[in-house]
Amino acid sequence: MAQAQDKNSQGTERFYLTTPIYYVNARPHLGHAYSTIVCDAIARRKRALGIDTWFLTGTDEHGQKIERSAKLAGRTPHEFATAISGEFRALWDQLGLTYDDFIRTTEDRHKRSVQHLFATLRDRGYIYKGSYTGQYCVFDELYVDGPPGTPCPDCGRITETVSEENYFFKLSAFEHRLLEFYEANPAFMQPESTRREVISFVRGGLKDLSVSRTSFSWGIPVPGDEKHVIYVWLDALANYITALGYGTENDEKFKKYWPADIHLIGKEISRFHCVYWPAFLMAAGIEPPRSVRANGWLLFDQGKMSKSRGNIVRAETVHAVLGSDALRYFLLREIPFGQDGNFSFDALVQRYNGDLANGYGNLVSRVVNMVHKYFGGVVQEPGGESAAETALRQSAQRTLSEFATQFDDLNFSDALKTLWALVAETDGYLTANAPWKKPADRSDADHVALQARVLATAAEAIRIITALVYPVLPDAAAKVWRQLGQGEIADAAKASFLTQLAWGGLKPGTRFADPAPLFPRAEKDAVERMVAMEEENSKSVIEAAGGPFAAQAQLAAAPAPIQEPKKKAEKKPMEETKPTPAPEAAPAYSVPAATSATPAAAPAAATTAPQAAPSSPAPAPEAQTASPQVITIDDFAKVELRVAQVLVAERIPKADKLLRLEVDLGYEKRQILAGIAQYYEPEKLIGRKIVIVANLAPRKMRGLESNGMLLAASLPPDGAPVLAGFLEDVPLGARLK
Numbered sequence: 120m121a122q123a124q125d126k127n128s129q130g131t132e133r134f135y136l137t138t139p140i141y142y143v144n145a146r147p148h149l150g151h152a153y154s155t156i157v158c159d160a161i162a163r164r165k166r167a168l169g170i171d172t173w174f175l176t177g178t179d180e181h182g183q184k185i186e187r188s189a190k191l192a193g194r195t196p197h198e199f200a201t202a203i204s205g206e207f208r209a210l211w212d213q214l215g216l217t218y219d220d221f222i223r224t225t226e227d228r229h230k231r232s233v234q235h236l237f238a239t240l241r242d243r244g245y246i247y248k249g250s251y252t253g254q255y256c257v258f259d260e261l262y263v264d265g266p267p268g269t270p271c272p273d274c275g276r277i278t279e280t281v282s283e284e285n286y287f288f289k290l291s292a293f294e295h296r297l298l299e300f301y302e303a304n305p306a307f308m309q310p311e312s313t314r315r316e317v318i319s320f321v322r323g324g325l326k327d328l329s330v331s332r333t334s335f336s337w338g339i340p341v342p343g344d345e346k347h348v349i350y351v352w353l354d355a356l357a358n359y360i361t362a363l364g365y366g367t368e369n370d371e372k373f374k375k376y377w378p379a380d381i382h383l384i385g386k387e388i389s390r391f392h393c394v395y396w397p398a399f400l401m402a403a404g405i406e407p408p409r410s411v412r413a414n415g416w417l418l419f420d421q422g423k424m425s426k427s428r429g430n431i432v433r434a435e436t437v438h439a440v441l442g443s444d445a446l447r448y449f450l451l452r453e454i455p456f457g458q459d460g461n462f463s464f465d466a467l468v469q470r471y472n473g474d475l476a477n478g479y480g481n482l483v484s485r486v487v488n489m490v491h492k493y494f495g496g497v498v499q500e501p502g503g504e505s506a507a508e509t510a511l512r513q514s515a516q517r518t519l520s521e522f523a524t525q526f527d528d529l530n531f532s533d534a535l536k537t538l539w540a541l542v543a544e545t546d547g548y549l550t551a552n553a554p555w556k557k558p559a560d561r562s563d564a565d566h567v568a569l570q571a572r573v574l575a576t577a578a579e580a581i582r583i584i585t586a587l588v589y590p591v592l593p594d595a596a597a598k599v600w601r602q603l604g605q606g607e608i609a610d611a612a613k614a615s616f617l618t619q620l621a622w623g624g625l626k627p628g629t630r631f632a633d634p635a636p637l638f639p640r641a642e643k644d645a646v647e648r649m650v651a652m653e654e655e656n657s658k659s660v661i662e663a664a665g666g667p668f669a670a671q672a673q674l675a676a677a678p679a680p681i682q683e684p685k686k687k688a689e690k691k692p693m694e695e696t697k698p699t700p701a702p703e704a705a706p707a708y709s710v711p712a713a714t715s716a717t718p719a720a721a722p723a724a725a726t727t728a729p730q731a732a733p734s735s736p737a738p739a740p741e742a743q744t745a746s747p748q749v750i751t752i753d754d755f756a757k758v759e760l761r762v763a764q765v766l767v768a769e770r771i772p773k774a775d776k777l778l779r780l781e782v783d784l785g786y787e788k789r790q791i792l793a794g795i796a797q798y799y800e801p802e803k804l805i806g807r808k809i810v811i812v813a814n815l816a817p818r819k820m821r822g823l824e825s826n827g828m829l830l831a832a833s834l835p836p837d838g839a840p841v842l843a844g845f846l847e848d849v850p851l852g853a854r855l856k
């Protein structure tokens with residue numbers, strides 16, 4: 120559904136959109152870049168439609184999580200936040216993102232305005248003092264219902280018990296108003312899954328919300344009661360109005376742009392945006408935002424890309440190898456907005472070569488080169504339309520409206536599919552009319568007329584495609600615009616060129632600029648180069664942090680300036696980098712890659728057994744037979760060990776050594792066959808947290824597929840398995856490193 124737009128005081132349409140503000144406990148990765156790129160594409164299109172657009176992004180810098188990360192890095196919270204916030208901003212600039220304002224929650228303008236909001240809520244009777252004893256998840260900065268030890272519903276980490284005198288916000292007073300508001304504004308929350316989830320949360324009853332903390336100090340003080348700091352989500356959500364000058368003398372932007380047209384957020388923070396935020400605003404007498412649009416997660420290595428999973432990819436790497444347009448195109452084309460989507464270097468390169476290098480790039484190059492070759496670079500009068508030109512023109516006209524509807528509905532993937540159908544049709548039109556080939560029975564004059572018509576028509580289609588794709592491929596579109604003799608596309612965008620975009624705009628006599636390469640084909644090594652860059656990056660972070668275990672605590676928490684300079688990659692002899700074969704004699708208790716379910720005969724996983732065996736009197740059998748070969752940290756990093764929970768455990772008929780398990784990794788469920796039936800009662804395993812090798816190739820056993828392998832110590836004399844586990848509670852999916 121297209122967004123409603125208001126007029127500003129000058130009578131122009133205006134549009135306000137925001138990204139979430141990013142926590143500064145982790146360096147930016149592709150997941151963060153995703154939301155910001157989506158907003159950038161929307162903002163570019165709105166501006167090119169002549170809409171007065173304001174695009175806000177920034178960083179979320181207060182709270183206990185940041186305070187702890189800074190401590191870990193040996194920095195003050197402010198130094199720490201400044202370094203990481205600088206990285207976000209530098210990355211957005213490197214990617215050419217056109218945000219209008221970047222707010223940091225540690226800026227004075229924000230602090231003053233948040234205090235004003237807090238005081239307003241208190242003055243209007245919606246904030247009172249009370250005491251809170253309960254559970255709190257520091258990672259998500261979330262209050263959680265339940266007894267001590269309750270895991271956080273969002274991340275699974277064990278909550279901490281806090282007992283404090285707090286200020287409370289009367290959230291309970293908004294249950295009905297919120298439900299009425301959702302009912303009256305069906306487009307407020309999208310996608311539908313988010314809407315359903317939020318409505319059922321509110322219907323379940325709302326309790327008053329603690330909005331201050333006293334047990335730490337890294338936050339904005341409560342006005343008039345400075346031993347309290349304001350709850351970090353109240354502080355953070357307010358950025359959307361504080362950046363516009365809410366509550367200050369300089370509030371023209373607030374008057375002009377509020378309410379926001381789109382808060383673009385990740386799906387896991389919809390409760391904060393769809394429940395708390397509109398309630399705070401209603402309580403303060405401010406209109407709620409018009410819409411909250413949740414994007415899905417970018418997945419990598421089967422899990423949500425995130426610092427805590429250790430599976431991040433940096434946008435810098437893709438930018439360095441394929442350019443930022445390639446990244447933008449991939450994210451918007453590959454992932455239907457609102458759904459989770461996989462990122463992989465292979466898929467990225469495939470899309471790049473298929474759609475950009477061989478598709479759009481090749482089409483532009485063919486047409487621009489032929490206009491130069493046959494007509495000295497000058498567009499000719501097309502003459503009359505034949506059926507082929509009529510068909511292409513009508514397709515382009517249909518594309519103009521379909522693309523607009525799909526894009527403005529944030530359905531980027533379909534919008535690009537629609538546009539690429541026109542790329543393919545234009546390509547097919549060229550091939551069918553073959554202006555480069557003169558049949559013997561065609562006169563010279565007829566042939567020149569055909570060349571003029573076909574090239575002018577194809578070039579016009581390219582002009583339309585380029586104008587539409589500009590918000591997605593701004594760099595490439597700028598190059599093509601120049602080649603088509605249209606000047607600077609950024610100037611055209613300022614002059615609202617999308618409002619006048621219609622077939623027939625490419626005038627005969629237009630002189631094309633020289634052809635220039637757009638998307639050079641990515642060679643076979645592009646994937647390897649990107650993988651190597653990511654490995655090199657994580658290695659340098661690990662080295663700088665003082666070894667693999669120190670790195671666990673500091674990885675991505677330490678801002679770049681604090682790190683030592685990167686070491687140059689050392690070239691290693693081939694033998695050293697070969698993957699280390701699993702010790703042949705090592706036992707294992709699951710059987711994805713095994714030839715038999717018998718523990719003693721199954722391979723792999725047992726390199727961990729000697730360490731895992733609790734003070735065995737004698738060395739475990741595999742310790743005597745294990746290969747003495749030393750592996751590198753890179754070899755080890757190839758094994759993906761993760762925490763999983765057993766949901767189902769049952770015997771398999773006629774297989775007395777095998778159990779069939781269904782395990783939950785937090786982000787997905789899997790079936791694993793394990794050769795432990797002689798040692799474990801299936802019912803005793805249910806609910807137990809175990810460690811699995813998550814990236815083992817699947818294998819079929821007795822007609823069933825096994826996807827992973829359990830980790831266990833192997834005890835002498837017969838190799839009885841003891842499953843690996845943890846004393847502390849650990850979230851599902853957590854990676855062991």
Ligand code: MSP
Nearest residue numbers: 139140141142150179355356384385416417423424
């Ligand atoms: N600081 C809060 C937001 C406050 S907004 C008032 C926060 N920060 S965050 O850094 O953890 O996440 C910021 C955004 O990045 C969220 O929308 C989150 O969904 C998004 N992403 C982080 N990792 C992501 C993926 N792997 N995939 C897609 N988006 C992801 O939450």
